[in-house]
Amino acid sequence: MRMDEKINVRQFTLLLTLFTIGTSVLITPSQLATLAKESAWIAASMSVFGGLLVLLLYLFIGHLQPHLNLFQHNEYAFGKWLGKLFTLIIVLFSLIGASTVLWTVGDFVIVQVIPETPLAAICILFMTIIVYGTKLGIETIVKTVEIFFPWIIMLLTIIVLFSIPSMDIKQLQPLWGQPISKVVEASIYELSISTFPLILLFVLYPSVLNPDSKGTRSILLGYLFAEFLIMSITVIAISVLGYKLTSHYVYPTYVMAERIEFIVLLDRLEVVIAISWILSIFFKLFIYFYISLIGISQLLGLKHYRPVTIPMGIIVIGLALIIYPDSIFAGKWNKETWVPLSIIIGVVYPIVLLCGSKIKSILRRNHRG
């Protein structure tokens, strides 16, 4: 299938930033605090560097075959059938990603915003707008990103700024109280949620107009900004709540926002974080869903992805309803299976693809020569 729609570097960067922030802002502080205790912020800052390396790898792959998307690249590097197998794995990965994210939205909304509402209703409603957006196409979505991006960032910044008065640096001490292995584990966990899934976003990379070196720099800057935001929210969550409480809550950022008492008018700010989080997760879910659609149309040789949008949407809703039996399983799965899974997809697979593609081009050159 062809990818006719074009997006510019800035739009791609914004999409990447939101995709990185996505679920991370709300979920990672809790798990980081569980794993690395008061050193969670060190883990968060470590993951910035790790993530940057991974992102450079993705960019390198993107430049390797600038006219092929990841799925076409698969077939180029591994041949038709093996390539399709790889594509299938990615598609399944993004479908699982989409349904877990959808479940997370539903869970958050039920736990914090409107309890007693059935999960199905929220999933159907949310998926409806995703399907609507997907039908409108990526160009519309990236324009929507441009509208919402300043708002999301502004709202998150408000939370960060207003939380500063209730920060207690003591909560971050002792500075090196945790063994380094725990810290590394925590930072890998953070990467598995924020960074490794970015490989999916690079399916869109061929659609980006003129991704020159300046563009690469702005992409990296966008990523750094997102990671910095995650880091500062982790730091603040832990220094406001303390790592014990942070790890006890499912959505500590939300609770942190609850504590803000700045002016009477700005008393109950937690809804702000709910809004910005739902907005950013909208784009994350969209990317997962969109990539899986592109993969499917690539697999089946369809001319366009649009015809299969609605039925796939219904399937994702169904998947989301059964994907996690309960929230305990969700937490456990995120820690135990998602991390290796996203490492396989986000680190091992790109390296394999890189090698395969390189070998292929050398072979081809020799063949021609």
Next chain:
Amino acid sequence: MNRVITKIIVLFLLLATLSGCWSKKELDNLAIVTGIGIDKAEEGYEVSVQIINPAEVAAKQLTTRTAVSSYTASGKSLFDAIRNLIEVTPRKVYLSHTRIVIFSEELAKEGISDTIDFLVRDHELRTDFYLAIAKGYSAKQMLNILTPLDKIPASKMYAMIDNSERYLAQTRTVKIQKFTADLLLEGQQPFLTGIYIQGSTDIGNSIENVERVDSPAKILADHIGAMKGDQLIGWLEHKESKGFNYLTGKVKNSTEIIPCKDDDKYTSFEIISTDKKIKGKVKDGKPTFTIDIKVRANVAQSDCELKISNPKTLDKLEKDLNKEISDTASLTLEAIQKDLQTDIVGFGELLHRTKNKDWQKIKGQWDELFPEADIKVNVQTKIKRTGTITDSFKEK
């Protein structure tokens, strides 16, 4: 055109499957709870709630009906008891606007962590309410006192605890996150605010209480309840509570009185800020701490024959204040180290933060080590201002 119409039909079908307004609660069906009181029942808990009667609170004319009503129910757990309230309350109990949660002393002595779990876990409860222990009374009695000026007694209690901390430093406000954090931290024990009733509880719960100029029953916030784990083990008295606030550097504003040389006249000071620094170390397995308290004060009233404009007098006053405050602090230390033996200041936690290696060695025996710990208090007072006049009028 027909496609649009069919789309609209589908939308309506979708809405039909979706609609239901599950979490909907109309305002006039809510019983807005402002205060929760938790007592021990024979089996489980007895919970009392104070519910606003909105029509009365917002009423412009005076009526004979009270602005709040209270209801009581019991159950095997706190959640169970609150659910059982539905039997007695006319509307659905709504907890989001709770201002204060009161535990009875009896319950606090047995441990409150089970109730705390519900208070944290439940989504309807926010985190901005105060926790307090009814000193010598049941929580139900506390909630049944009507207060003048403020029509809602729970709001009154909230404001009172707040003011008491802010202007007198007699007690400390404790919100649920602070309490749970203290409960979970290594080397730190939690504490709670104390409140009690002065006067007759019988009149307190009738409208008569607010009809008199001098209410027969009043609510007071004073004392700090020292806990060990989730159990109350004793009270810090009036002065000890203030000392506790000095030790934790949380005196925002308070008063100190120093006697003149001979007669029973006093010089009064307004404490405007305090700052504390604790340093701790472990020497031969024995923990030692130094606390530096920096106090800034203003002269508020001087009944003595003092020449305040003289720098020497000020020096002397500062020294007296130093002694007074460090005495207060020592009193508190005495109480928590010797009588109560619970580390509510968080000396252990300080060691954990700053001397992690040493802490790991001694944390197992901290309960035994703490009463023996060597704690030194240094107070440094600075008198900043003397009000709008310098010398007292008596100075001629």
Next chain:
Amino acid sequence: MLFLLIITIMIVAWIDLSSIFRERYIKEGFFSLGFYIIALAFSIYLQMNGKVPTPLKGVTVIVKPITKGVLSILQL
């Protein structure tokens, strides 16, 4: 509820498919139809018996040995 769900999905599918075929996306239309059938069967199955093994358990079963293998290689 089940009935309403089936009706909704069928109507959605009807409108969607008719517009796809009208635009002469024949192959796409048939695949789309296939996915609709899967989706319908899936949702009916979900409604009929709520206990469905989560697909994630399957993923875990596949991922775990791979992780262990990778870890053991790293340790060597």
Next chain:
Amino acid sequence: MFKLSSLFKKQPVNKQNNIPSQNLNASLQDTIQDVKQTLGDSNDIVYRPFHASYDGSLSMALIFTDGLVDKNVIQDFILRTLMIDIRKANVELSSKENSYQTLKEHSLTAGEMSEFNTVDKLYEHILSGDTVILIDGYEKAFAVDTKGWKQRGVEEPSSQTSVRGPKDGFTETIRTNTALLRRKIKDPNLWIKTKAIGKRTKTDVSIAYINGIADPKIVKEVYRRLDKINTDAILDSGYIEEFIQDKTYTPFPTIYNTERPDIIAAGLLEGRVAILVDGTPFVLLVPALFIQFFQASEDYYQRADFATFIRLVRYLAFFLSLLTPSAYIALTTFHQEMIPTDLLVSLSSQREGVPFPAFVEALIMELTFEILREAGIRMPRAVGSAISIVGALVLGQAAVEAGLVSSAMVIVVSLTAISSFVSPSFNMAISVRMLRFGFMILAATFGLFGILIGLIIMILHLTSLRSFGVPYLSPMAPFIPKDQKDVMLRFPHWGLFSRPRLINQQNVDREDTEAPKPSRREAENQSVKD
């Protein structure tokens, strides 16, 4: 469903009694007879036969429509010339060929005159206010422009008023309107081209743009879409708007319309294309962007800082009028924890005894308000004030006192109403009024989450819209940094150095004025003088 759809299927348009395009009859009598028959002997059509030379050999006739012509022009410049001046001048009208030429070149003193030889042209001229001069024996005729009818003068536009700025407004006459534009832009590159649309109304539709600034692609697209129109009648520019807009099923207007010549002139200078329609003072402007509906012309006449402030207020009012009732519903039925306790108590006491749930209460009040507003507009002016009194009483006191609605709801509805009046453009206000109900339903089912979902849908829809190829939300999405100077903020005029970048627009530089910096000395001298 198929039955249903057939209701809306287009029936083929039957073509009936169109005037055939045949040549004129040479016989004067026959022609007059034909005209009389075709026009059904309508008595506003005047036939004036006369003879033009000494010998009376040249019999002629005038046909014109009474009321559409200026009779003085006919008397002074046609009849007088042909019947009197010709004799005085002693013009030779001998041979047939000769006399036709002579009349055309030497005698008729009318300014605008044309020649034609077909029957359909004959009717077109008669019915559009020209005077037709028929000459016996010729298959040709003259049409003299004698248009002159009672027309409304240039008045202040009633739909968009301003405190400061030009007070002239478009009228129903297309010539007046083009003249108003010409008076503002004296640039030879202002091109105005006219075509008649409407098989029966033959309405003049003019396309105006500044050549060299407007994007040729957009101009071409406008022509293409106008050419596609095949309809009976165009009675207002609203007809044209519906025929040529990009998307019909959207609550948002994708074509801008206004009564104010200054807005159209500004639009032309930004590279837009104006479509003027005869018979209506509302002129269309394409492409229209979302932000355009928040820019009042007065923004550019007031001080920049004040204009910016007012513009921000306008955006705020947009969201207020869109979301206030739904936010009220969401807060009072789902998120009571977000309302401060004191306010909650007072709201709760007001709602005591109100029989409806908050959603129904809001719906009733909003609908009542919409009905009142509609009634206020449609009623004769004299009754209008009575309506407003009734409305104030119904909406306000009585309903609250009867316990039907809570007084907080009255505040919500009035806030919504006032905010919706802030919009400088009427049709954006209408779309907000419609969307409000959708948001209320979403708020009643999902609370704030529903409102958020509604906003996402709205923004998705807005970003997918285009107006003549230009993204509707530009320059916000796609984000064009250079154009931000006239979106939320209004830079001073010297800062608006480039035109908004519509797609592929040529000649973007608008001006090169330096920011005014009066020299110090000048100012000092001034103060010395004072």
